[in-house]
Amino acid sequence: MNAIVPGEPINESTDRMTAGGDQPPAVEILSAEKVFTNGTRGLAPIDLSIADGEFLTLIGPSGCGKSTLLKLIANLIEPSDGRLLWWRGDFGQVGQDGRRFAFVFQEPTLMPWARVDANVRLPLELANVAKEKAASIVAEAIERVGLSKFTRHFPRQLSGGMKMRVSIARALVTNPNLLLMDEPFGALDEFTRNKLDADLVRLWWERKLTTVFVTHSIYEAVFLSTRIIVMAANPGRIFRTMTIDAPQPRDEEFRGSAKFAAYCRELSTWLAEASLPQASRGVL
């Protein structure tokens, strides 16, 4: 397992807005659909290419298949038809050539009996990484999420936002190239959520992490994403796609800008349309 690479200097260019340059797409979803065993059609056939280095957000009304699509990307479930490719190969080659992904759920799912450093170390222990090497990787990941002073705390001694930071640090220790996040900040208050969003966007930028993010928040989607996929339900499908064209890494200035407000307004209109019964029937 590779050690965590320190963050690279921050570059204000927007080169990585949506494209991955010469890199192959991180994920290709090729007419993948999902019908559950009870007959529910969770996803109609989806075609989507996720570029290397992009920050892609899935948003849409409840039941439109956001989590199902994320689970397909994570290979936690298989498509009923169609297929997915990861870095142009099948899932069997994920983990080779330094290509890894990590999943962050809405619940931080920490081990309550273990201190912060032990929680963060878990993936390295499972991968049999030597103790000394693991210790430095863990320390760096904890520092990266701003929790160095809390290394020896137990989860019960941390706030919700701090627990989520631990969960992100735990995802980072495997040095993933693809980060999958299912409403990670949905349970947090708005102030904490804004702070974590700002930290996440900087982390994404510095680490060149391809990220697929699920949220219900319009503001969060616009602030974080290079591209937003708006989905509609019955069956789950892509309704519209919005590219957010704003300099990176985003900061409070962007959040307060007229451009940000305009994107939020437009996305809000699209979401309202995606929630109409006509959208579900595909007539919008």
Ligand SMILES: Nc1ncnc2c1ncn2[C@@H]1O[C@H](COP(=O)(O)OP(=O)(O)OP(=O)(O)O)[C@@H](O)[C@H]1O
């Ligand atoms: N294991 C399952 N078995 C049967 N149906 C399922 C299963 N998982 C999801 N579904 C159905 O598939 C559809 C899409 O669900 P999914 O959880 O992906 O939506 P979502 O957009 O993530 O919803 P939410 O925003 O409420 O979390 C829904 O109709 C849901 O009830």
